[in-house]
Amino acid sequence: xxxxxxxxxxxxxxxxxxxxxxxxxxxxxxxxxxxxxxxxxxxxxxxxxxxxxxxxxxxxxxxxxxxxxxxxxxxxxxxxxxxxxxxxxxxxxxxxxxxxxxxxxxxxxxxx
Amino acid sequence: xxxxxxxxxxxxxxxxxxxxxxxxxxxxxxxxxxxxxxxxxxxxxxxxxxxxxxxxxxxxxxxxxxxxxxxxxxxxxxxxxxxxxxxxxxxxxxxxxxxxxxxxxxxxxxxxxxxxxxxxxxxxxxxxxxxxxxxxxxxxxxxxxxxxxxxxxxxxxxxxxxxxxxxxxxxxxxxxxxxxxxxxxxxxxxxxxxxxxxxxxxxxxxxxxxxxxxxxxxxxxxxxxxxxxxxxxxxxxxxxxxxxxxxxxxxxxxxxxxxxxxxxxxxxxxxxxxxxxxxxxxxxxxxxxxxxxxxxxxxxxxxxxxxxxxxxxxxxxxxxxxxxxxxx
Numbered sequence: 438x439x440x441x442x443x444x445x446x447x448x449x450x451x452x453x454x455x456x457x458x459x460x461x462x463x464x465x466x467x468x469x470x471x472x473x474x475x476x477x478x479x480x481x482x483x484x485x486x487x488x489x490x491x492x493x494x495x496x497x498x499x500x501x502x503x504x505x506x507x508x509x510x511x512x513x514x515x516x517x518x519x520x521x522x523x524x525x526x527x528x529x530x531x532x533x534x535x536x537x538x539x540x541x542x543x544x545x546x547x548x549x
Numbered sequence: 550x551x552x553x554x555x556x557x558x559x560x561x562x563x564x565x566x567x568x569x570x571x572x573x574x575x576x577x578x579x580x581x582x583x584x585x586x587x588x589x590x591x592x593x594x595x596x597x598x599x600x601x602x603x604x605x606x607x608x609x610x611x612x613x614x615x616x617x618x619x620x621x622x623x624x625x626x627x628x629x630x631x632x633x634x635x636x637x638x639x640x641x642x643x644x645x646x647x648x649x650x651x652x653x654x655x656x657x658x659x660x661x662x663x664x665x666x667x668x669x670x671x672x673x674x675x676x677x678x679x680x681x682x683x684x685x686x687x688x689x690x691x692x693x694x695x696x697x698x699x700x701x702x703x704x705x706x707x708x709x710x711x712x713x714x715x716x717x718x719x720x721x722x723x724x725x726x727x728x729x730x731x732x733x734x735x736x737x738x739x740x741x742x743x744x745x746x747x748x749x750x751x752x753x754x755x756x757x758x759x760x761x762x763x764x765x766x767x768x769x770x771x772x773x774x775x776x777x778x779x780x781x782x783x784x785x786x787x788x789x790x791x792x793x794x795x796x797x798x799x800x801x802x803x804x805x806x807x808x809x810x811x812x813x814x815x816x817x818x819x820x821x822x823x824x825x826x827x828x829x830x831x832x833x834x835x836x837x838x839x840x841x842x843x844x845x846x847x848x849x850x851x852x853x854x855x856x857x858x859x860x861x862x863x864x865x866x867x868x869x870x871x872x873x874x875x876x877x
Contacts, residue, residue: 469576470583486602489580490610493573505575511583514576 455483456500457533459491460518460526463501468513492516500525551588554581557598564608573611618688626688630681632723632790637680638673639727643734645672708794715872716794726786733779740775743768749830760830763822771817778813781806795872804865811861818850 458481462472469489476483495501500522506513518526558577562570582588584597601607618626649668739746740763748761785806788799823846832842 468583469580484602485580485584485600486607487610489577489601490607493576493611511579512575513579513583 451482454533455487455491456495457526457529458483459488459495460500460522460529463516463518463522466515466517468506468515472516495522551591551594553591553594553598554578554588557581557601557604560604561608561611564605565611569611617685618692622688622692626684629688630684633680633684634677635723635727636730637676639730640734641673641676642669643731644676645669647734647738648672715796717789717792719790719793722786722789722793726783726790729779729782729786733775733782737772737776737779740768741772749827749834760826761824762827764824767821771813774813775817778806778810781809803868807861807865811857814857815854818854822850 458476459472462475467475469485469492472492473483473485473488476488492501496503496516500519501516502519503514503516506515558574558581561577562574565573581594581597581601584600585593587593646665646669649665649672743763744761744765747763785799785802788802792799828839828842828846831837832839835842837845
C-alpha cells in the first residue's frame with residue numbers, strides 16, 4: 438500500500454459521526470456498557486476506550502445529562518440526551534445529509 | 550475488588566485533573582465491571598482492559614486536551630523561540646565569560662579553564678531557561694487574551710521574498726548577529742580593561758602588565774562609542790532578519806552603519822591610542838630610539854586604517870554590483 442495510513446484517515450472521518458451515533462441512541466437512559474452493547478448489536482464500530490470518554494465530554498458540553506444509580510449492587514452512571522442535545526443532533530443530522538448529498542454528487546460526476 | 554482493575558484505573562486517573570479523578574474512576578470501574586462477568590477471572594479482566602486501550606490513550610481522550618499554545622500560534626512561537634534562544638545564548642556566553650574571568654578563584658591553569666567553562670555554560674543555560682519561560686508565557690498570554698487570528702487584513706500580508714539575488718538568508722543574518730554580539734562584547738570588555746590584558750607582560754609567578762599598550766582613559770572613552778556602533782550594527786542585522794531581502798531602507802541603514810563604524814575605527818586608531826610608557830619600554834627592550842618605534846607604530850596604524858577603508862569600500866562596491874543594481 439501507499440505511505441498513507443488509511444486506518445487513521447478512517448478514524449478521523451468517523452470521529453465526527455460518532456457524536457451522532459451516541460446522541461441518537463440516548464433517547465432512553467443508558468450506562469456506558471449498555472450503550473456500547475447496543476451500538477455493537479447494531480453493527481456500529483466504536484471502541485469502549487473511545488465511547489466512555491466521549492459520553493463524558495458530551496455531558497460536559499451539556500448535550501447529555503447523567504445521574505448515578507447507586508440503588509443496585511453495581512452502581513451505574515446513566516446518561517440521557519438533553520434538550521440541547523436533541524437540537525444539536527438535529528443540526529448534525531441535517532449537516533450530515535448535506536455532506537452526504539454533496540459527496541455523492543461530486544463523486545457521481547467524476548464517475549460518469 | 551480486582552487489583553488489576555484498580556491499578557488500571559489509577560494509571561488512567563493519575564493523568565487527569567484532581568477534581569475529576571474520582572468521578573472518572575468510579576465510572577470507569579463501573580463500566581469495566583459490566584464488561585467482565587467474573588472479576589476474579591484474571592484472563593477475563595485482562596481482555597476487558599486490553600479492549601479499553603492503554604491508560605495513557607484513554608486518559609488523553611478523557612482529558613479533552615488542549616495545549617498551552619494552540620496550533621494556530623505554534624509556528625510563530627517556535628520561530629520566535631528559535632531566534633530569542635540563539636541571541637540569549639550568545640549574550641549569556643559573553644556575559645558568563647566576562648563574569649567568570651573577573652572572579653577567577655582557581656590558581657591552576659586547568660582549574661581556571663574548568664571554572665570559566667562551567668560558569669559560562671551555566672550562565673548561558675540559565676539565560677536560555679529564562680528566555681524560554683518568558684517567550685512561552687508571552688505566547689500563552691497572546692493565545693488566551695490576544696485577538697483571534699481570524700481578524701487578519703490583506704494589508705498585513707508579508708511581501709513574497711523575490712527569488713533574486715536580493716534575498717538575505719535569515720540563518721546567515723542570525724549567525725552574523727550572534728558573532729557580532731559575541732566579538733563586539735569581548736572587544737568592548739577588552740577596551741574597558743585594556744590595562745589588564747594588553748601590554749608588556751612581565752612573567753614571574755603571575756602575569757602582570759608592566760606597561761599597557763593603550764592609554765586607559767582613551768580606550769575607555771571609546772567603549773561608549775564602539776558600543777553605539779555595535780548597537781547600530783545589531784539593529785541592521787535585526788532588520789536584515791525582518792526583511793530577509795535588500796530594500797532601500799535596509800540599504801541606507803547598512804551604509805550608515807558601515808560608514809559610522811569605519812569612522813569610529815579610523816578615529817580610534819589615529820588618536821592618542823598608544824601609551825608613551827609602552828613606546829619607551831619597547832625602545833629600551835629592543836634597543837631602538839623612541840622615534841623609530843613611534844614611526845613604526847604610525848606606519849602600522851596607517852596600514853590598518855588603509856585596510857579598513859579599502860575593505861569597506863570593496864564591500865560596498867560588491868554590494869552595489871551584486872544587489873543594489875537589481876533594486877527597482
